[in-house]
Amino acid sequence: MGQVVEFLNVLNQEPWRFIIGAFAVLNLVLGSSAVLVMAERKVAGYFQLRFGPNRVGPRGLLQPLADVIKLLTKENTAPGRADMWIFLAAPIAMLLPVAVVWMVIPFAPETVVANINVAILFFVAITSVGALGVIMAGYGSRSNFSLLGALRGAAQMISYEVPLILSLLGVVMLTGSLSLVDVVNAQGGGFWNWYLLPQLPMFITFYIAGLAETKRVPFDLPEGESEIVGGYMIEYSGMTWALIQAAEFAGMALMSAMTTTLFLGGWQPPIAFLDLGQFNWIWFAIKTSVVIFTFQWIRWSIPRLRMDQLMDLGWKVLTPLTIVWLVVTAGAMLVF
Amino acid sequence: MTVVFGFLAGMMLVSALGTVLSRNVVHSALFMSGSFLAVAGFFVMLGAPVLAAFQVLVYVGAVTVVILFGIMFTQRPQARRFSTIMNRQIWAGLLIALGVGGLLSVVLVAEDWGDVAAGQGNRNVEDFSLALLGVAPGTGIFVLLFEVVAVLLLVAMVAAIIISRRKPGEGEDTRPDGQQPQNIGGGS
Numbered sequence: 001m002g003q004v005v006e007f008l009n010v011l012n013q014e015p016w017r018f019i020i021g022a023f024a025v026l027n028l029v030l031g032s033s034a035v036l037v038m039a040e041r042k043v044a045g046y047f048q049l050r051f052g053p054n055r056v057g058p059r060g061l062l063q064p065l066a067d068v069i070k071l072l073t074k075e076n077t078a079p080g081r082a083d084m085w086i087f088l089a090a091p092i093a094m095l096l097p098v099a100v101v102w103m104v105i106p107f108a109p110e111t112v113v114a115n116i117n118v119a120i121l122f123f124v125a126i127t128s129v130g131a132l133g134v135i136m137a138g139y140g141s142r143s144n145f146s147l148l149g150a151l152r153g154a155a156q157m158i159s160y161e162v163p164l165i166l167s168l169l170g171v172v173m174l175t176g177s178l179s180l181v182d183v184v185n186a187q188g189g190g191f192w193n194w195y196l197l198p199q200l201p202m203f204i205t206f207y208i209a210g211l212a213e214t215k216r217v218p219f220d221l222p223e224g225e226s227e228i229v230g231g232y233m234i235e236y237s238g239m240t241w242a243l244i245q246a247a248e249f250a251g252m253a254l255m256s257a258m259t260t261t262l263f264l265g266g267w268q269p270p271i272a273f274l275d276l277g278q279f280n281w282i283w284f285a286i287k288t289s290v291v292i293f294t295f296q297w298i299r300w301s302i303p304r305l306r307m308d309q310l311m312d313l314g315w316k317v318l319t320p321l322t323i324v325w326l327v328v329t330a331g332a333m334l335v336f
Numbered sequence: 337m338t339v340v341f342g343f344l345a346g347m348m349l350v351s352a353l354g355t356v357l358s359r360n361v362v363h364s365a366l367f368m369s370g371s372f373l374a375v376a377g378f379f380v381m382l383g384a385p386v387l388a389a390f391q392v393l394v395y396v397g398a399v400t401v402v403i404l405f406g407i408m409f410t411q412r413p414q415a416r417r418f419s420t421i422m423n424r425q426i427w428a429g430l431l432i433a434l435g436v437g438g439l440l441s442v443v444l445v446a447e448d449w450g451d452v453a454a455g456q457g458n459r460n461v462e463d464f465s466l467a468l469l470g471v472a473p474g475t476g477i478f479v480l481l482f483e484v485v486a487v488l489l490l491v492a493m494v495a496a497i498i499i500s501r502r503k504p505g506e507g508e509d510t511r512p513d514g515q516q517p518q519n520i521g522g523g524s
Contacts, residue, residue: 128397
């Protein structure tokens with residue numbers, strides 16, 4: 001028994017703790033994206049008054065397993081004129097940034113892989129790399145549809161990065177710290193302390209910009225299957241396609257987790273007496289799942305925006321709104 | 337620490353060489369982003385994660401993407417490949433490179449750097465950055481950096497508006513909905 005405790009203590013020291021945590025987070029990302037694919041199809045089914053996948057396992061719950069086996073055994077094809085290195089590196093360049101950001105998100109009290117004091121800045125910096133993977137995929141495929149999708153995707157992601165970053169500043173000002181652990185700790189004590197209420201415009205902006213950053217409906221112009229038949233991922237198949245899909249779904253989960261952490265109190269219980277101690281990750285999971293469900297709800301309810309409407313919304317509505325609310329927040333902090 | 341340093345240095349050298357030697361402009365730009373990432377890794381090793389984050393944000397996230405945009409929009413597909421990596425300025429370039437390299441070597445050898453083996457430079461870099469920014473220790477450092485980034489963003493936005501604004505007499509496109517026909521640089 002003593003040896004086990006000692007062994008666990010060694011594992012809790014710095015290099016091993018980080019390595020194990022990173023490995024666990026990577027598995028969480030891949031696993032959650034597999035489950036989210038099924039969730040997406042089930043939600044779509046129920047929204048359209050049908051069942052969705054229901055053959056594999058009870059109520060179709062083992063569908064992700066079948067999907068993974070199918071994708072692993074499929075052939076990996078590439079266009080003959082493709083730029084092979086870029087073509088193959090693009091899915092990795094899309095998945096890695098999404099996976100890395102999970103390391104700074106606090107899942108429960110004292111449960112975060114890397115508690116760095118500039119976690120929000122880290123999130124912003126890594127998110128901005130995402131556009132690179134899209135451009136690589138579009139260029140590497142050497143296909144007109146791919147390139148068109150990549151240009152749309154990059155333009156959209158760069159545009160919506162501005163309101164995304166600006167909407168974080170209110171939270172940073174109220175907390176006085178760039179650490180996500182501090183942000184969550186500052187929202188304790190009940191749901192009226194969450195930043196959702198004082199930062200409501202920022203929350204809406206972050207949510208919409210998050211939808212755009214993950215390229216989901218109504219901002220799915222880069223994929224636009226009715227116009228450019230899949231956009232930048234049109235030439236991918238098998239495991240490379242699966243990596244891109246994993247990046248998309250993990251990105252959706254990441255945006256939901258960030259929304260939860262920044263505006264919905266992270267792992268903080270809604271009312272103080274519901275505190276579960278170390279099991280507060282359950283609150284984090286519930287809130288994140290609800291946000292993910294709203295993402296899917298929107299996907300199956302709202303039509304796609306046009307390109308000019310997309311740019312108008314980003315630059316003429318969301319960006320001024322965040323700047324105005326930044327000033328309001330600063331003024332309120334000065335007065336109170 | 338030495339292993340990490342070796343990995344980062346190797347990554348940086350390979351990426352930098354790839355940037356210069358690659359015959360495809362897009363490959364060069366992507367190699368350059370790899371080099372920028374390695375620099376960010378060095379900043380993390382030196383105990384300056386803020387600098388690393390801004391390095392990734394500005395250079396990998398923004399500059400490389402803009403360069404790739406520029407390449408795709410402006411160049412014909414054939415022009416993306418150059419037949420030679422040598423050009424008329426090779427001797428002048430060699431001279432300048434050797435001169436800068438020699439100067440840097442002399443400075444690096446002559447200067448007493450104290451105890452700054454790999455992973456040991458935290459304190460020095462922190463002092464250096466605080467002195468550079470002229471702020472007290474603590475969270476104050478973030479404020480100025482945020483200001484700088486905000487100004488940079490504002491300038492970029494204004495510049496984008498100025499560049500993309502069409503002059504009144506210039507209307508080459510008279511379609512009723514006012515949309516530009518998109519010119520994508522894709523090769524067919």
